[in-house]
Amino acid sequence: MANPVFTGSLVCSAVAAGYIASVFLFIRSKTLLAVALLVLCGAALSVYVSSDKYLHEWDERFHALVARNMMDDPLTPKLYSTHVLPYDHTDWTSNQVWLHKQPLPLWLMAGSMYITGINEWGVRLPSIIATSLLVLLTFFIGRRLMNERIGFIAALLCSFNGLIIETSGGRAATDHYDVLYLFFITLGVWMALRFVDTKKTVFNLLTAVAVSAAILTRWLPALIVLPLWLVAVVDSAKFSRREIIFQFLLLCTAVAVLVLPWQIYSAIHFPDEWKWEQSYNLRHFTEALEGHSGPWYFHFEKMSIAFGDYFLAVLGWFTWRTFRQRNTPGLLLLIWLWVPLLFFTLAATKMTGYTLFTAPAAFIMIGAFCNLLWELRENKFWKIASPLLFAAFLFFNLRYSNERIKFFDGNNRNPRWVQQLRQINSTHPSPKTIFFNVNRPVETMFYTGCLAYPVIPDADKLKELQGMGYRVVINADKKTEIPFDGISVIHADALLGVVQED
Numbered sequence: 217m218a219n220p221v222f223t224g225s226l227v228c229s230a231v232a233a234g235y236i237a238s239v240f241l242f243i244r245s246k247t248l249l250a251v252a253l254l255v256l257c258g259a260a261l262s263v264y265v266s267s268d269k270y271l272h273e274w275d276e277r278f279h280a281l282v283a284r285n286m287m288d289d290p291l292t293p294k295l296y297s298t299h300v301l302p303y304d305h306t307d308w309t310s311n312q313v314w315l316h317k318q319p320l321p322l323w324l325m326a327g328s329m330y331i332t333g334i335n336e337w338g339v340r341l342p343s344i345i346a347t348s349l350l351v352l353l354t355f356f357i358g359r360r361l362m363n364e365r366i367g368f369i370a371a372l373l374c375s376f377n378g379l380i381i382e383t384s385g386g387r388a389a390t391d392h393y394d395v396l397y398l399f400f401i402t403l404g405v406w407m408a409l410r411f412v413d414t415k416k417t418v419f420n421l422l423t424a425v426a427v428s429a430a431i432l433t434r435w436l437p438a439l440i441v442l443p444l445w446l447v448a449v450v451d452s453a454k455f456s457r458r459e460i461i462f463q464f465l466l467l468c469t470a471v472a473v474l475v476l477p478w479q480i481y482s483a484i485h486f487p488d489e490w491k492w493e494q495s496y497n498l499r500h501f502t503e504a505l506e507g508h509s510g511p512w513y514f515h516f517e518k519m520s521i522a523f524g525d526y527f528l529a530v531l532g533w534f535t536w537r538t539f540r541q542r543n544t545p546g547l548l549l550l551i552w553l554w555v556p557l558l559f560f561t562l563a564a565t566k567m568t569g570y571t572l573f574t575a576p577a578a579f580i581m582i583g584a585f586c587n588l589l590w591e592l593r594e595n596k597f598w599k600i601a602s603p604l605l606f607a608a609f610l611f612f613n614l615r616y617s618n619e620r621i622k623f624f625d626g627n628n629r630n631p632r633w634v635q636q637l638r639q640i641n642s643t644h645p646s647p648k649t650i651f652f653n654v655n656r657p658v659e660t661m662f663y664t665g666c667l668a669y670p671v672i673p674d675a676d677k678l679k680e681l682q683g684m685g686y687r688v689v690i691n692a693d694k695k696t697e698i699p700f701d702g703i704s705v706i707h708a709d710a711l712l713g714v715v716q717e718d
Contacts, residue, residue, distance in 0.1 A: 224623035227264045231257045235372070242368050251355050251371055258375030259348040265385030265621055266340040269630040271659055276386035279393070280339045281662045282314045283325035287334075291481070293322055296661070300650065300681055301669060306492050309658075313486045315493045319478060320432035321396050334662070336386075343384040343392045346399035350576070351375045353402045358580045360409050361545035365590065369583035370576065373613060378620030379522040379568070380575060387620075393434055394569035400430035401573045404441040405552070411463075412448045415455070420463050424470035430573075431475050435497065437573070440555060442467070444548050451544040500565040510566040515557055518568045523578045524612040534581040546584075552577040582609065633710035637663040640708060646687060653691045654711045675699035 234257040241250035271277040278295065285294040295314040296303070308316035321342070329338030354374040358367030374380065382388050384395045404426035411419035423445065430438030445467065449455055455463070483490045499505060511517075520527050531553070538546030553574040560570045586609065589602040618624075633656060640651075641664045649666040651657075652673065660668035673681075678688050678699055689704040690696065691711055698705060 219626075220629060221624050221626045224264075224625075227260065228618075228623045231260050231376075234260070235376070238372070247364060247368065251352065251368065254355075254368075254371050254375045255348050255351045258351045258381075259344065261376060261381045261621060262344045262347045262384045265381050265387065266337070266344055267629060268385065268387070269336060270634040271336065271339070271662060272386045272391070274389045275393075276339065276391045277658045277662065278309065278314075279317075279322065279325065279391065280336075281658050283322045283339065284329065284334055284662055284665075286319075286322050286326040287330060290323060290326065292485075293319055295658075296667065298667070300667065300684075300686070301671075301673060301677075305489055306496075311489070313489045315482055315486060315489045317393060318432045318435060320429055321393050324396070325392065334665075340384070340386055340392070343386075343395040346396050347380060347384040350380070350399050350402055353399075353406050354576045354579055357402070357406055357409065357576060358583055360413075361548065362580060362584055363587070366580060366583035366587045369586050370579035373523075373579045373582060374576065376613070376617045377522070377575065377579075378613075378617035379572065381617070382620040383569065383572065388569065389567060390569045394572045397430055397434040397438070398573045398575060400426050400433060401438055401441060402576050404430060404438070405444055405576075408441060408445040408448055411445075412452045412454065417463070417466070420467055421470055424467050424474065427467075428471050428474035431471070432478065434573075437556060437559070440552065440573075443551055443555070447544065447548050447551065501563045504564045504566070506565075508565045508567050512561060514566045515561055515571050519557070519571065519578065521616065522568070522572075523575070523582065524609060524616070526609060526612060527578065527582065530582055530585045531578075534584060549577040549580055553581070631710075633708075634659070634663070636708040636710050640664055640706065648685055649687045649689055650681060651689050651691060651706075653696065654708075656711055660711065672696075672699070678703065 234253055238250045238253040238257065241247075241253065271280050282293050282295055285297050286292070288297075293314045294312055295308075295310070296312045299312050303311055305311045305313070308314065324342040325339050328341045329335070332338040332341060351371050351374050355367045355371035358370040360367075379388065380395065380398070383391055386392065388394070404423050407419050407423040407426055411417075411423060423441065427438055427441050430441075442464075446460075446464070449460055449463070496505070504510075516528060519531075524530075534546065535550060535554075537543070538550055556571050556574050560566065563570075586606055589606055593602045637656075637660060640660075647665050649664070651660055651664070651666060651668040652671065654660050654668050655670055657668035657670050660666070672690060681688055682702075687704060689706055690698060691708055692698060692705050693707060693709065
């Protein structure tokens with residue numbers, strides 16, 4: 217196995233060369249080729265981070281398992297394919313029917329695994345594709361709202377952003393859901409701008425498809441696209457009042473037609489789980505659920521980390537400039553960023569990924585400031601200050617990207633516990649097998665296709681399961697008490713509940 221530090225260094229060097237070449241091509245006015253190279257570099261970073269040969273703890277393992285089970289039944293999202301022990305339907309980490317999140321990313325992951333096989337790559341491929349295309353969309357939107365140079369800088373920042381890359385590889389909480397949400401909302405903004413430019417209804421309908429896909433990923437904050445649509449349409453002065461009303465109603469109707477069927481279906485077929493999840497979603501605003509609390513400035517602080525220590529200063533400058541100049545493209549970007557930022561600041565539950573879908577707006581704002589520095593370069597004072605500030609901006613983003621991507625940390629990307637699970641999968645292939653006393657039941661079910669629990673039931677329950685045709689296997693060491701003879705025993709020390717993880 218290649219040394220991880222050597223591999224990381226090699227990838228880092230290759231991607232750095234690609235970025236230098238892209239900047240050189242852009243300076244030579246070969247813009248599309250330069251942007252294509254940015255897309256490839258961003259994809260390479262996503263592939264590198266996605267090469268971890270195990271499922272990450274929060275929340276990738278749960279998404280992966282539900283997606284695997286949906287390969288057999290796409291309309292019934294299940295964490296446990298079946299439960300043989302009592303369970304709490306309100307506990308999304310161990311229940312059966314899994315409505316904790318909307319279904320679209322699960323369908324995409326299930327379809328991906330149908331093509332690639334049941335493995336980590338199948339789980340992460342949709343996010344890799346979405347992250348790569350996001351770079352292109354960011355360039356198009358930046359160029360359309362501002363200019364080509366700003367679009368290129370925004371796409372450059374997007375392509376190596378540490379938080380986006382890390383999330384696409386499943387390393388960050390809410391992982392693929394946040395990446396796909398970011399992609400679909402950005403796609404919706406771009407389709408809305410294409411509709412304004414062409415006046416073709418097909419682009420309005422494609423906006424509805426993108427918004428619907430976002431809602432079916434991370435729910436109603438995706439409606440942020442609607443005020444952006446209104447700002448762009450009204451400002452264009454291309455549409456009569458009647459046309460605006462008709463097209464807006466068409467957009468909303470199409471979204472409702474695409475989104476409501478799943479909500480109605482899940483409410484009818486899984487009423488208990490559906491009612492619980494609806495109430496749970498509402499509680500995010502009033503309660504700090506699952507320990508996800510933070511001060512009022514939580515999201516401001518996280519943005520200054522994700523987009524650079526200087527970002528809040530850039531945001532203040534961009535806000536001031538937009539209102540001073542009454543700049544409509546700037547207003548669109550401010551709505552895209554400020555509305556979610558203030559909304560989630562008021563919410564009691566706080567997580568970094570909640571505002572990730574504002575990233576393209578942030579990158580374009582930074583690009584606008586860098587463009588200002590470029591235009592000021594002829595000034596006697598700014599001739600020295602401009603390149604220094606730009607270098608500082610680049611340094612902060614590159615530093616954060618390296619901290620997230622971890623090129624040089626040398627961590628084991630194929631830990632012992634997952635190797636044991638793959639070995640178990642080859643020796644216990646029957647889906648009628650149930651593993652007990654494992655501290656990774658979710659991962660065990662994903663890699664083996666068998667049921668798994670962290671506990672050992674009493675002897676009567678074990679005999680009942682054997683009578684039902686199940687093969688009962690207990691993961692044990694010398695201290696584990698086996699209820700009676702006739703039970704298969706394995707020793708996978710990395711999976712024992714009493715053993716610390718690697």
